[in-house]
Amino acid sequence: MLDIKFIRENSDIVKNACKLKNITLDIDQLLALDKELVGLKTEEQNLLAQKNALTAKIPKASAEERPTLIAESKALDEKAKAIKPRAEIVEAELQNLLWITPQIPSPKAPVGKDDSDNVEIKKHGVLPKFDFKPLDHVALLEKNNWADFERIAKVSGSRSYSLRNEMVLVEMAMHRMAMDKLMKKGFNLVSVPAFAREEALYGTGHFPAGRDQAYFIPEHNLYLAGTAEVQINSLHANEILKESELPILYAGYSPCFRSEAGSYGRDVRGLIRVHQFMKVEQFVICKNDPGESEKWHQKLLETSEEIVQDLELPYRIVECCTGDMGTGKVRMYDVEAWVPSEEKYRETHSCSALHDWQARRTQTRYRDGENKVQFVHTLNNTAIATPRILVPFLENHQQADGSIKIPAKLQPYMDGRKFIGKKEE
Missing domain, CATH: 3.30.930.10 (Bira Bifunctional Protein; Domain 2)
Known part of the structure; x- marks a missing residue:
């Protein structure tokens, strides 16, 4: 398995490895899934960070403010939870592609089909x-x-x-x-x-x-x-x-x-x-x-x-x-x-x-x-x-x-x- 960071930074090299090894794999699709997953996880983390910030204010809040803060905190938590199913699907799809992503062959290896x-x-x-x-x-x-x-x-x-x-x-x-x-x-x-x-x-x-x-x-x-x-x-x-x-x-x-x-x-x-x-x-x-x-x-x-x-x-x-x-x-x-x-x-x-x-x-x-x-x-x-x-x-x-x-x-x-x-x- 290749490092995802390497694939992001060297997509042309990985695409060429697929070609050299006769492996049918859409590296652009892999990178699109990776980008989507990063975005989903970032969004989830941001929502949870906002929720935690609100939760931290609750103990010090006035009686009038507390119900609003609790409601906003729960709403942020629900939004974060709503992201998880899609993130899990994308992560599984990405992992399936990573499993079949080829190692880069040595430049000393002869090039051929079979x-x-x-x-x-x-x-x-x-x-x-x-x-x-x-x-x-x-x-x-x-x-x-x-x-x-x-x-x-x-x-x-x-x-x-x-x-x-x-x-x-x-x-x-x-x-x-x-x-x-x-x-x-x-x-x-x-x-x-x-x-x-x-x-x-x-x-x-x-x-x-x-x-x-x-x-x-x-x-x-x-x-x-x-x-x-x-x-x-x-x-x-x-x-x-x-x-x-x-x-x-x-x-x-x-x-x-x-x-x-x-x-x-x-x-x-x-x-x-x-x-x-x-x-x-x-x-x-x-x-x-x-x-x-x-x-x-x-x-x-x-x-x-x-x-x-x-x-x-x-x-x-x-x-x-x-x-x-x-x-x-x-x-x-x-x-x-x-x-x-x-x-x-x-x-x-x-x-x-x-x-x-x-x-x-x-x-x-x-x-x-x-x-x-x-x-x-x-x-x-x-x-x-x-x-x-x-x-x-x-x-x-x-x-x-x-x-x-x-x-x-x-x-x-x-x-x-x-x-x-x-x-x-």
Whole structure:
């Protein structure tokens, strides 16, 4: 969320941000509501001030004057009360527009309409060359009895999956490897519940626009979160931290849920686009300083790169253009791993810097060295998300007999095993 004072003073910049991010928002309407609300509140305050001035005179007034003063005081009070309903309506309308007002993208971010305009900035690793006919991840899972799709769909619905046998261990090993790395880097490991209140989803910016992506449990007034970012971002809501406490580094481990509304017919096979998954999320709370924020943005990206390299996967990094980065982002990178069966890279990590856009929504602040209260900056990035990462993992490391090579860095988490899967006779 942007500061209303900033919007008043920089309306052209905000209008341009809307254009760059393909967000339909009438900034002139927003400012008109703001002006009306200020006028209503000023009028209410003036009426109440007049009322209070009259009320103060009542005890000293003569018996003849007192009834007139009381009547005038009540009339002013009624006028002030009459303003409230309209002021509440205007304030709610203004707040709804402020929720969807975009963060100003970095001038370094590429300008574009959608993901087709994202800019590749790095490639790493060698694409595999197979001397046999390679299988896709679904065929590999079925060949080794590592997953069930049909039976579990009867129980849990479409886009469900059930990992089996060694693949369960691989999934757990990946998360453990990622968490060990993050702990060594100074992150606080936290497991968070799957549930979150509505205000936490507004706090990250997933609401109001992404409401159709969240599962709602009405009897408890709770939502299933699609990332631990939701819960962690609100851990310090309404707090004023000490500058000495920053940066705060969290690694959130949680089950995640997304309805995938609007994606029907796309990526429905296998593990790519499912309703439930497990994720370790990197989250940083740092000082309100663009340089500090950029430093942590790079560190988060480097950590994700290390994890993909440890899994020995070919990958590339793209910088997301303004039309693909999302409402609250200043700058954003995606890490994409190579999927041989599709002959393309698929996103496995998303690294975002939001400056104070989320902090203003949650009122997360700190007191700086000059005793001034500032909004913090927040950043987030995937550390590991399963089962999606299993797709390139299986396909890149498959052997002719259908077994899977375990990368050296993952072997300690797999009891030293170098391969999994039954060898063909």
